[in-house]
Amino acid sequence: MKCVIYFLCFSISVIAMNQLNAQGVQALYPGTIPNYIDGPNLQKSEVTGGIERISNVSIPTYEFFEAKGGKSQKPCVVVCPGGGYKILASSHEGTDIAKKFNELGIHALVLYYRIPDSTRQVDRKIAPLQDAQQAIRLVRKYANKWGIDVGKIGIMGFSAGGHLAATAATHFEKDYTGVDDGINLRPDFQILLYPVISFRPFGHSGSSVNLLGKKPSEDLIHLYSNEEQITDYTPKAFIVHAADDKAVPIKNSLYYVEKLSENNVAADLHVYAKGGHGFGLNNKTTKELWFDRLAEWLKTNHIL
Template sequence: MKYLLTIGLMMTLISAQAQSPQALYPGEIPNYIAGPNTESATITGGILRISNVTDPVYKVYLAPENQQAKKPLVIIFPGGGYRILAASHEGSDIARKLNEIGVHAMVVHYRLPDSTRQVEKQFAPLQDAQQAIRVARQSAKLWNVDSTKIGVMGFSAGGHLAASAATHYQTDYTKINDGQNLRPDFQLLIYPVVTFRSYSHSGSVNSLLGKNKTEEFLHLFSNEEQVNPMTPRAFIVHAADDGAVPVANALNYASALVTNKVPVDLHIMAKGGHGFGLTNKTTEEYWFDRLATWFKTF
């Protein structure tokens, strides 16, 4: 009995610690120019918006314990056009919902591209995404995570970041080069920016690349052009009437996955526009229910 109480206390302490924001890098941040932390947060229309993120952090949401069974973990990247982070309805709200179906979650407040705070601003978000995967794999045992089911999830521009992590894992952009496996086991993309070609979201392209819109970078960050047979399986949701990020982003990415024989579940809703988070008010269909079912397939 004493042993069980000790274990229970330990897990309570771990959960309490994990619920506090933690620095994404234990030491020096790569591609970083020192300066004051001017991060700020506002709530508009019930949505928490965080801007000027230069010091990346993460917050872990552990699902309730179930007899020692290891659980999947989803690393969440909120959207915001690479200008802000929609941190509640595309971050913490999603994490809590995943916990309800027995899935651990990790919300990452990744660096927003800033030419005054990063040497190469176009790589800062991807570096942070890869570091988040590294932290998740290193912490898998502590958090009771199934190390074969660590995936990425992103909304809008956060979807671009998740897709980037899923297609650029062979290169360690953090340059830590410790041999850690940076390939996510799955990708969950909700109304994602995928391409930097003509049907992309121009705001995301401008924020990430600025004046560096060379063919090299347009190709590198057009993730449908980076898919190969080893790209992780995908679950994608998009609305056909999305006026901000055309549905072609999801369709063409799914096509590239199919061409490479990568399993993909694609859900296109007739209406809903952009940025609806968990609830598309134009339909009684609840896309998260489909995701909950999808988790039972692997």
């Protein structure tokens, strides 16, 4: 009998684990994708050095990671992987992060947003932002069903995904999806890891070219340089950057925090002396874990 009971409990445990991400990858838009040009789906995933990279994303999707147990209504974070608006670093800046949030009792939605492509979008500049706004819309729309606290919905991004997250945090007053449903698209907080913030010379030229093209107008540069779009209603921020980041200079985060401060928006900036770019959860140059600091910040701000 003991063997039977043990086997039954083990089976239930396995089933529960398998159902952790029962939703799987879902279509971001329930119907027509806005700003979409039809064509073949050339999306592919490759793993190099243990890191998964998704390219040619023309049909946006998401994956919801549910935090089990605890409060019935939990915080939720929309996670935007980086990749220079060329690919998505979907594992170490996406699913790995979502699972870490689940350990804290926080839901996470990993957003596989569209890569800007003039052959697949009428206006490639707004496609990623449309997808980020749609992700926030879904989280708010299904908050009761998914067990989400509507006052604790944040957005997070890494590198170019950090630019997207910061764009969503500074451009929420306009609905770029064209949907008029009255849903609040403002995230309650933003978490940025080695983010591209600006398309000024100290920004990241690769992300700028991939999103805006080779010769964007001054108006476009201003619009997508997020340090220039901050108001006193911009959500509070937690930011991590390494001082020796050669890909995305730390000036991006420094300028952003300066402008947040000028507008009386609370911001925590955590700077590593070393670490470079793209380290995900683990900066191998130190034993200090930025995610532990983030957990404390979430508690201090009554999000967790």
